[in-house]
Amino acid sequence: MNIVDRFLHYTRINTTTSREKGAAGIMPSSDGQMELAQLLAKELDALGMENIVLRDTAILTATLPANIPSVQGAKPIPTVSFFAHLDTSAEQANDTHAQIVCYQGGDICLNSALDIVLKESEFPELANYVGDDILVTDGTSLLGADDKAAIAAIMHALQVLKANPEVPHGTVKVAFLPDEEQGLRGAKAFDVEGFGADFGYTLDCCGIGEFVHxxxxxxxxxxxxxxxxxxxxxAKGKLKNSLLMAHQFISMLPAGEAPQYTDGREGYYWVKEMAGNSAKTILKMDIRDFSQEGYRDRMRFLQNLSDSCGKLWGESAISIQLDDRYENVANSLEGEASFPIDIAKEAYARNVIAMKAIPMRGGYDGAVLSQKGLPCPNIFTGAHNFHSIYEYLPVKSLQAASDVVIEVIKITAERHQ
Known part of the structure; x- marks a missing residue:
């Protein structure tokens, strides 16, 4: 099966994550994720993978054994691993009807009946793919390249290695995880220690050449x-309106430090949800910062602000609960632990791909996996416009992602023989 047919095959399974079931603690949150995991388990078995384990959470793992004999006294080849997630975002829940377009420039009509057009004026990076085949939807759903492009790239890499046993490699492990799109739930449930890998890479997001560490x-x-x-x-002298307290609290947050005013490595406070009445109001916020010191400062600021408001309104008028969600993956890739970055740089260069390291203004499974002890930066899938009906995937970029996976495996073996 070629990589395009493989990807299209996966898109025909609807794996939209369910926020309602996820909130209820159900994993996987949608039946389609288990259906896709079961299909992948069969394909892994047909490829001759070993130790294939599919859990009732839809977490799927498998191993490609090393084909290099161990040498007594030699340093063992580290076990490299690759991760992709099974679910697609809940922004659109319709079935995917993918199509291939030979792009000749200008706009792409996705659906003439509904007048849905992928416009070059809105997505100027399309100009980079003139003359290439591009995978798109019919405008009524997501494409699902987030993250089925990653699944296709990983599976194709395994297929190539099995078809070419003369290519030396160490042990390779793969894992496909559910419900990344709602709080990295699959990664949080993943048994890193039991998995047995030394380092890994997720494939998630980003155009060709981009790299996240x-x-x-x-x-x-x-x-x-x-x-x-x-x-x-x-009410005079008696009414204490909790809604107004919440608004006053929000007004004392630093001006300009919100998602809509920041980019790059600028952190923020995100007022995400508020519900209540005059008697009781609950405010939910996200706190984000790239540096550990900046993050701690933001959490301290909120605690101090809450304490000050308590002195103003009375201690029983306000309470705050602060929780950590995940760490910056860079914290796990410092010093001697930076070798996964170096291997990826060489893999990109061998494929004549200019690496563009970008800071991810969001979370991904690799952040959780790294925090659990498995250093895990992120390789591109080649897709654009995730979480949108305008999501698209250049075929050459998809193939390039798989080629990088293969080179990472080869370089890992070469460096430790």
Whole structure:
């Protein structure tokens, strides 16, 4: 099976994550994720992989054994691993009807009946792919390249290695995880120690050449405001409106440090959800910063702000719960642990791909895996416009992602023989 047919085959399975079931603790949150995992398990078996394990959570793992005999006294070849996630984002839940377009420039009509057009004026990076085949949708769903392009790239790499046993390699492990799109749930449930890899790479997001080895230090805040109800006719001096307390709290956050005002490595406070009435209001926030010191400063600021408001309104009027969500993957790739970055740089160069390291303004499975002790930067899939009906995937970029995976495996073996 060629890589395009493989990808299209995977897109026909609807793996939209379910926020409702996810919130209820169900994993996988959608039946399609298990269906895809079962298909992949069969394909891994047909390829001759070993130690194939599919758990009831839809976490799927498998091993490609080393084909290099161990030499007594020689340093063992590290076990490299690759990760992709099974689910697609909940922004669109329709089935995917993918199509291949030979792009000749200009706009791409995705759906003439519905007048849905992928416009070059809105997505100027399309100009980089004139003359190439591009995978798109019919405009009524996501394409699912996030993250089925990664699954196809990894599976194709395994297929190539099995078809070419003369290519020396150490042990390779792969894992496909559920429900990345809602809090990295699969990665959080993943048994890193039992997996037995020394380092890894996720494939998720990004155009060809992009590479992620830093992202947010991320946390959550839940602030509860407790007021005092009173009838308006006798409210003077008695009514304490928790909604107004919440608004006053928000007004004291640093101006300009919100998602809509920041980019690059600038951190923020994100007022994400607020619900309540005059008696009780709950405010939920995300806190993000690339540096550990900056992240700690932001969490301390919120605690101090809550303490100050408590002195103003009374201690029972406000409470705050601060929790860490995940760390910056860069924290796990410093010093001697930076070798996965060096291997990736060489793999990109061998494929004549200019590496563009970008800071990810979000989380990905590799951040959780790295925090658990498995250093795990991120390789591109080649796709664009994730979480959108305008998602598209150049075929050459998809093939390049798989080629990089193969080179990473080869370089890992070469460096330790």
């Amino acid at each position: 830093e992202n947010w230090n991320a946390g959550n805040a839940v602030v509860t405001f407790t007021g005092q109800s009173a009838h308006p006719m006798s």
